[in-house]
Amino acid sequence: MTYSELSDQIFQKQSYLCVGLDTDPRKLPPHLLTEKDPVFAFNKAIIDATADFAVAYKPNIAFYEAQGPRGWESLQKTLDYIPASCFTIADAKRGDIGNTSDLYARTFFDPTAAGLDFDSVTVAPYMGHDSVTPFLAYKGKWVILLALTSNAGSTDFQYQTLSSRTASQKPLFEKVIETAQGWAGPDQLMFVVGATQTSELERIRQLAPDNFLLVPGVGAQGGSLADVSRLGLTKAGGLLVNASRSILYASNGPDFADRARDEAQRLQLEMAGYLTQIQ
């Protein structure tokens, strides 16, 4: 999916909601456990219930990997079921030396390899340019680079201040954002910025005025959709705000899909309001 196609989807649906498919087999509604593939049955119901309100779906690969080979089969079926109009994100946080990153890129981008054909993958920046560029070699595919994450551990390294020969000092995450923009343009590069880090969002938007930001941490992790939207929205949309647990586990009963739909719609309506303000 291209930058302008993603932007168009956002304004058509009046939503920048990304539904995180962090599907934990231990949390499924009991009535699904008799299904042949309970994880896929759950995801299918969630996608059916939320597709009117979401522009993106983000399976968290750990949840599938932890099931072994059958988890990868559930992931494959889930990806194939997501409507083509929705942007797909493999939340994998991969990154390795060049020849290995090339294989991770094949895994998620080349359907002749593992069968998967995601639009994008999340990548960890620690190993630098040659750990990221193999993903960018796939035209039309995206890297979503970790910049400032939503967890407590983000302070350990991401906020470390770098010394510089110039007067300006900056934290590591700003260096990551600046450096990575030399590797790709906003048509292939997004950044992960946690919703719990809104105090930094204004500065990040200055550093990356046109890049989409993938923002987790609204909902269960406590980030504010109003703050994220005020500081992060651009004329092209420029945001994908992820919600996972608050949608997936809105109910544990037979009505789980209806309650998931309600929560997705609630977020979409709030987003529609913020989108009106930028136009």
Added chain:
Amino acid sequence: MTYSELSDQIFQKQSYLCVGLDTDPRKLPPHLLTEKDPVFAFNKAIIDATADFAVAYKPNIAFYEAQGPRGWESLQKTLDYIPASCFTIADAKRGDIGNTSDLYARTFFDPTAAGLDFDSVTVAPYMGHDSVTPFLAYKGKWVILLALTSNAGSTDFQYQTLSSRTASQKPLFEKVIETAQGWAGPDQLMFVVGATQTSELERIRQLAPDNFLLVPGVGAQGGSLADVSRLGLTKAGGLLVNASRSILYASNGPDFADRARDEAQRLQLEMAGYLTQIQ
């Protein structure tokens, strides 16, 4: 495997060789392609040929993941085939927020999840403490944290100098090594230090005097085994030096396992010499 058991293996075998199972289906000897599981057939032959000379095996997860579900089956069979006396490393470079890292830890450490029971997993530090500690909750299992990697991109962020209120400034990788030692002792924590970075190895050994270092980059990437050994060996061994391509692809013919054995033995004999010097 415990610290002292690993150390004992090193002195018994007179080797700190780790064989990297970066098994690329596109590089297999042609006569194996008729096997039901060519990747496992290759790995089995490599393990049989090198187990006298290696103390550790390190499957690079990307190579299996890129094959989809059957790659995970090859990985499972390979792990089950590695002798119990050898240390096993899932080279996965994972790392995510706590609840997700917990699932990655289950994937590689809890055999009731994905079927895998590795001794250790490589972890990326960018997301900080709560992305690493879920792996450490598994007693007897190890985290091998990326510190200074062997690739060109290591200069992008790992070498960035941090400013400090004290007079001493340090690069990010030193901060990672110092900080992580607050999370676990040398009985559960190793660091990845590329063999191409020997100029830093003396300093790293000062910062982490007792931790094992996993050193990739000898062989195809050009690092010097002599330099790594001189600067990195400790009284307990303290090193796992990885070779992948130089062993796996020593020959592409029917003699591939014999040539792999020759190369593993050549490295072991060189290592035995260096081990003599520290005693």
